Amino acid sequence: MTYDLPMPKSSKHLGWKVKIRNLERTEDPHVTIIWKTLSWRYNIRNTGFMDREPNPDQVPKDVVAHIEENVEKLRAEWNKKHPENRVESRDR
Amino acid sequence: MSTQELTFVIDLPDRHREVPRPTRSATRKRRGRAIGATSAGLNVSRARARRITGRRITTHKDLKSVFLEERGARRPSVFVSWSAGNLAPLADVIHEERGNLRLLLFEQVTPERNEYLHTLFRTVVSLESDLHFLDPDELTEVISAENRGDLFVGGAVNPSEEVLVLYRGSFDRLSVPFAWFDRKSDVEPDTEDFAVIDHGQTIRLGAFEVAADAILYDFDSDYRRRAKKRHLNLDDSWGGALRRLRELRGVPRSGFPSISAKEVARIERGEVERPRRSTVEAIAKRLGVSPEEIATY
Numbered sequence: 001m002t003y004d005l006p007m008p009k010s011s012k013h014l015g016w017k018v019k020i021r022n023l024e025r026t027e028d029p030h031v032t033i034i035w036k037t038l039s040w041r042y043n044i045r046n047t048g049f050m051d052r053e054p055n056p057d058q059v060p061k062d063v064v065a066h067i068e069e070n071v072e073k074l075r076a077e078w079n080k081k082h083p084e085n086r087v088e089s090r091d092r
Numbered sequence: 093m094s095t096q097e098l099t100f101v102i103d104l105p106d107r108h109r110e111v112p113r114p115t116r117s118a119t120r121k122r123r124g125r126a127i128g129a130t131s132a133g134l135n136v137s138r139a140r141a142r143r144i145t146g147r148r149i150t151t152h153k154d155l156k157s158v159f160l161e162e163r164g165a166r167r168p169s170v171f172v173s174w175s176a177g178n179l180a181p182l183a184d185v186i187h188e189e190r191g192n193l194r195l196l197l198f199e200q201v202t203p204e205r206n207e208y209l210h211t212l213f214r215t216v217v218s219l220e221s222d223l224h225f226l227d228p229d230e231l232t233e234v235i236s237a238e239n240r241g242d243l244f245v246g247g248a249v250n251p252s253e254e255v256l257v258l259y260r261g262s263f264d265r266l267s268v269p270f271a272w273f274d275r276k277s278d279v280e281p282d283t284e285d286f287a288v289i290d291h292g293q294t295i296r297l298g299a300f301e302v303a304a305d306a307i308l309y310d311f312d313s314d315y316r317r318r319a320k321k322r323h324l325n326l327d328d329s330w331g332g333a334l335r336r337l338r339e340l341r342g343v344p345r346s347g348f349p350s351i352s353a354k355e356v357a358r359i360e361r362g363e364v365e366r367p368r369r370s371t372v373e374a375i376a377k378r379l380g381v382s383p384e385e386i387a388t389y
Contacts, residue, residue, distance in 0.1 A: 001278060001299045001300075001301075002294075002299075019301070021294060021301040021303050022275065022277045022279065022281075022300045022301050022302065023273065023277070023300070023301070023302040023303065023306050024303045024305075024306055025303060025306040025309045025319075025336075025340060026336070026339035026340060027336055032293075032303060032305075034290050034291075034293055034294075036233060036291050037234055037237040037239060037240075037243055037291045037292065037293070038239075039293055039305070048324075049324065050323060050324060050325070051319075051322040051323055051324060052323075052324055053322045080278060081277060081278065083276065084339070084342070
């Protein structure tokens with residue numbers, strides 16, 4: 001089952017979602033921030049955006065702060081879904 | 093999406109619309125809301141079509157000239173029409189070939205009219221068919237989006253061939269074998285419960301969700317090239333590409349019969365300067381690509 005990070009009301013109301021889906025383009029462990037037709041991959045091993053496009057500055061700071069506040073929970077959820085690409089794996 | 097790709101919304105005075113008849117979708121259970129099965133529904137469809145961003149075509153003359161121009165330009169342009177009757181003015185256009193045009197219709201068409209439309213357009217998609225589509229409001233936004241070609245708008249499950257056929261926002265089709273979805277996960281994909289969600293960014297198979305990005309990365313080399321370019325800290329070595337492909341396919345390092353997990357790890361880390369040809373071939377075979385393709389991941 002996909003993990004949907006519960007969002008603060010204001011962000012949820014504007015349509016922001018943060019997900020870890022069952023099948024992602026794996027690479028580094030990450031969450032996907034989804035807003036309408038756009039999405040951003042956010043690395044939860046090193047914390048930071050993974051792609052230069054779409055522009056990470058378009059993501060509200062409170063959405064990023066919410067991810068960082070919940071990063072341990074997100075790491076645990078990632079490990080459950082992707083046991084062969086665990087966050088703490090050093091063999092990268 | 094290519095900058096050459098254009099959208100045209102056909103909004104003519106409708107004198108040729110087919111009389112609506114009860115549709116299968118109006119009587120069967122479906123996840124999305126049914127569109128356009130009644131006169132009121134057609135008005136809703138018309139309003140939705142009008143919300144799509146694109147060049148508006150409001151006269152028969154304009155429709156003919158745009159159609160001919162786009163067909164000649166061989167651009168993958170998308171024509172959107174809330175009514176099949178809107179296309180009647182094209183009946184007297186002499187056409188030898190259909191170019192690269194796609195048509196999105198908001199209503200159901202008869203099989204005869206569908207055949208005719210296929211002589212004009214390479215792809216004809218009716219929202220009133222047995223295909224599953226995005227929620228209509230999201231669909232409107234996706235078709236108007238610049239990146240629509242990288243989003244999915246709908247699809248159909250084909251249990252006989254065990255493939256999922258997906259439509260992109262550009263109305264290009266892509267087929268994904270069921271086997272591709274087989275991964276170690278807390279839930280199994282359920283192909284009998286298919287939906288496109290998150291504005292075309294997620295494919296849902298029961299409780300199992302797949303990123304559209306993961307599908308496109310594996311099935312579209314042009315998307316892969318663009319995605320790699322966007323990546324901020326990409327390990328662009330051959331070993332890095334192998335690791336991405338292996339993880340995308342859900343194959344553990346121990347999953348190569350003739351190669352040890354240690355050896356795979358060394359190759360991925362770049363510690364093997366030039367892997368043997370036979371090793372590369374064995375890896376490629378297990379991952380279902382040609383040896384040359386590995387570097388593109």
